[in-house]
Amino acid sequence: xxxxxxxxxxxxxxxxxxxxxxxxxxxxxxxxxxxxxxxxxxxxxxxxxxxxxxxxxxxxxxxxxxxxxxxxxxxxxxxxxxxxxxxxxxxxxxxxxxxxxxxxxxxxxxxxxxxxxxxxxxxxxxxxxxxxxxxxxxxxxxxxxxxxxxxxxxxxxxxxxxxxxxxxxxx
Amino acid sequence: xxxxxxxxxxxxxxxxxxxxxxxxxxxxxxxxxxxxxxxxxxxxxxxxxxxxxxxxxxxxxxxxxxxxxxxxxxxxxxxxxxxxxxxxxxxxxxxxxxxxxxxxxxxxxxxxxxxxxxxxxxxxxxxxxxxxxxxxxxxxxxxxxxxxxxxxxxxxxxxxxxxxxxxxxxxxxxxxxxxxxxxxxxxxxxxxxxxxxxxxxxxxxxxxxxxxxxxxxxxxxxxxxxxxxxxxxxxxxxxxxxxxxxxxxxxxxxxxxxxxxxxxxxxxxxxxxxxxxxxxxxxxxxxxxxxxxxxxxxxxxxxxxxxxxxxxxxxxxxxxxxxxxxxxxxxxxxxxxxxxxxxxxxxxxxxxxxxxxxxxxxxxxxxxxxxxxxxxxxxxxxxxxxxxxxxxxxxxxxxxxxxxxxxxxxxxxxxxxxxxxxxxxxxxxxxxxxxxxxxxxxxxxxxxxxxxxxxxxxxxxxxx
Numbered sequence: 001x002x003x004x005x006x007x008x009x010x011x012x013x014x015x016x017x018x019x020x021x022x023x024x025x026x027x028x029x030x031x032x033x034x035x036x037x038x039x040x041x042x043x044x045x046x047x048x049x050x051x052x053x054x055x056x057x058x059x060x061x062x063x064x065x066x067x068x069x070x071x072x073x074x075x076x077x078x079x080x081x082x083x084x085x086x087x088x089x090x091x092x093x094x095x096x097x098x099x100x101x102x103x104x105x106x107x108x109x110x111x112x113x114x115x116x117x118x119x120x121x122x123x124x125x126x127x128x129x130x131x132x133x134x135x136x137x138x139x140x141x142x143x144x145x146x147x148x149x150x151x152x153x154x155x156x157x158x159x160x161x162x163x164x165x166x167x168x169x170x171x
Numbered sequence: 172x173x174x175x176x177x178x179x180x181x182x183x184x185x186x187x188x189x190x191x192x193x194x195x196x197x198x199x200x201x202x203x204x205x206x207x208x209x210x211x212x213x214x215x216x217x218x219x220x221x222x223x224x225x226x227x228x229x230x231x232x233x234x235x236x237x238x239x240x241x242x243x244x245x246x247x248x249x250x251x252x253x254x255x256x257x258x259x260x261x262x263x264x265x266x267x268x269x270x271x272x273x274x275x276x277x278x279x280x281x282x283x284x285x286x287x288x289x290x291x292x293x294x295x296x297x298x299x300x301x302x303x304x305x306x307x308x309x310x311x312x313x314x315x316x317x318x319x320x321x322x323x324x325x326x327x328x329x330x331x332x333x334x335x336x337x338x339x340x341x342x343x344x345x346x347x348x349x350x351x352x353x354x355x356x357x358x359x360x361x362x363x364x365x366x367x368x369x370x371x372x373x374x375x376x377x378x379x380x381x382x383x384x385x386x387x388x389x390x391x392x393x394x395x396x397x398x399x400x401x402x403x404x405x406x407x408x409x410x411x412x413x414x415x416x417x418x419x420x421x422x423x424x425x426x427x428x429x430x431x432x433x434x435x436x437x438x439x440x441x442x443x444x445x446x447x448x449x450x451x452x453x454x455x456x457x458x459x460x461x462x463x464x465x466x467x468x469x470x471x472x473x474x475x476x477x478x479x480x481x482x483x484x485x486x487x488x489x490x491x492x493x494x495x496x497x498x499x500x501x502x503x504x505x506x507x508x509x510x511x512x513x514x515x516x517x518x519x520x521x522x523x524x525x526x527x528x529x530x531x532x533x534x535x536x537x538x539x540x541x542x543x544x545x546x547x548x549x550x551x552x553x554x555x556x557x558x559x560x561x562x563x564x565x566x567x568x569x570x571x572x573x574x575x576x577x578x579x580x581x582x583x584x585x586x587x588x589x590x591x592x593x594x595x596x597x598x599x600x601x602x603x604x605x606x607x608x609x610x611x612x613x614x615x616x617x618x619x620x621x622x623x624x625x626x627x628x629x630x631x632x633x634x635x
Contacts, residue, residue, distance in 0.1 A: 014188075035381070036381050037385065038380060039353075039385075039613045040385040040386075040388065041385075044382050045385060050386050052386050052390045054387055054394060055390055055393060076313060081319055081322055092325070092326050099325060099331055102331070102334050102338045102406075103334055103338065105401060106334075106341060106342060108398055109341070109342045109395060112394050113349070116349075117376075119387055124373065124374075124376055126376055128356065128359070128372065128378060128379050129379060133360040136356045136379070136380050137357055137360060138189035
């Protein structure tokens with residue numbers, strides 16, 4: 001059948017049928033474009049083989065923050081304008097730790113949020129590209145690109161239906 | 172794995188996923204109830220009084236308050252510490268219970284986080300106004316300035332406090348907001364109103380629920396949760412150093428950081444209990460915030476209350492054991508007895524004794540009693556801060572310096588104003604924001620039906 005619609009959409013009613021269909025489709029070599037769910041499902045996140053390095057990024061932001069903060073406080077308190085507080089040393093390192101911890105956490109939070117926003121493309125004013133509006137409510141959606149889904153459409157339709165898809169349509 | 176047969180159901184009634192969205196979003200779609208306008212009106216009147224008090228403080232200075240040379244910290248600092256304490260519930264709920272894998276948190280964490288943001292905002296006003304010239308507050312920032320450059324004192328707990336509070340406010344606000352993004356998308360996709368679609372659509376940041384988004388979202392939650400857990404402990408520890416590094420009798424003690432942190436979580440949980448009782452009664456959220464949820468919070472409160480009692484008794488014991496007559500005087504002549512005895516015993520009874528009633532299952536399941544006790548705990552926590560701030564300062568080492576303290580109307584108005592601001596904030600939250608994290612509740616909804624069928628062999632997973 002010739003069609004000019006780009007996507008094939010499989011709609012599922014619950015998590016378990018979705019995971020079943022998803023895993024069987026992967027076994028058959030179906031290339032899945034994207035999966036939309038109302039909440040995160042670890043089998044799907046794992047099966048989609050996307051990776052995120054956001055935790056590694058956060059670690060380096062933290063490292064950067066610690067160096068900058070301790071360095072900054074040392075510069076201010078020892079090099080730039082040393083002040084005598086009752087004969088205490090200029091470099092009062094252990095008491096720098098308090099500010100370092102809290103401000104590091106703040107830096108990590110802000111930079112990680114921006115990283116998340118940039119990488120997941122979630123930012124104010126973005127127009128959502130919605131495949132099926134029910135995906136944020138109660139449906140679980142598997143999206144396939146008709147041109148590169150790896151396996152023929154009839155076979156995929158059969159597989160989805162056998163595994164409890166409530167609806168299959170083209171879009 | 173959550174054991175439904177032991178801990179009770181997480182959601183009452185067999186609800187489909189779309190029912191969960193509908194019922195949680197009902198208050199946003201429904202018409203604003205009459206009581207809401209009345210409550211909002213009262214809050215705004217209180218807030219107006221607070222604004223007027225701030226105006227007087229700004230134009231006439233801190234001299235319009237009852238503080239004097241001896242008792243330099245009055246209601247302002249009491250209220251600051253009190254609000255910050257209440258503001259600890261958000262992180263405690265979201266992060267500690269997340270780390271401890273407590274699934275019942277999902278029904279409550281949104282409200283706790285919302286409350287945190289408003290409470291910390293209320294708290295921040297007090298030190299700001301206490302500065303006397305708040306328009307120069309930016310002097311607190313360590314920036315290269317034209318005054319030398321004269322840097323701030325990095326050894327000062329007041330500076331630590333400034334960093335801690337501003338970090339806490341920013342972090343809890345962003346944690347709260349990003350938790351709401353998927354729920355805003357749900358509103359955008361389910362509402363029929365065009366205005367709501369546009370407004371919530373804007374705040375949903377283009378969220379669609381794709382696996383790429385969820386993956387990074389989980390990564391973000393992991394990072395923020397992990398590092399913010401430190402904040403639960405550090406913020407109030409730092410607040411306690413405002414007192415503990417001084418040489419005032421009754422303040423100069425190593426007990427303070429844990430004592431403050433536990434106290435903060437105590438008052439935060441009590442305020443959360445107040446709020447969820449209201450959500451249950453006013454918004455019919457009883458199916459999501461079940462008796463078991465209230466029960467769980469009450470159990471936590473019993474435990475924390477015991478720690479509070481231990482801390483109070485430890486303080487008194489150490490005052491005697493240290494052999495310091497100043498400590499002895501502060502605790503035995505100026506707290507347990509003396510003119511501030513009412514505040515001391517108010518604190519002791521409301522925080523250490525009254526919550527022991529929660530040992531009884533009957534009381535934990537009686538919403539009215541729970542509501543009243545939760546309010547009394549916060550009153551007790553206020554007394555605690557009064558007790559710490561005023562009794563130590565009013566009679567210190569030099570009897571010639573002794574002075575009494577009582578607040579002026581301006582200070583009272585300022586405090587009432589923040590209560591008005593808090594309740595107005597909470598009312599706005601009730602009205603315009605999903606009170607319960609929809610996507611998280613959907614995620615745990617499967618634990619309800621687990622015993623019956625759904626999970627097939629081979630798909631027995633514990634999602635975290």
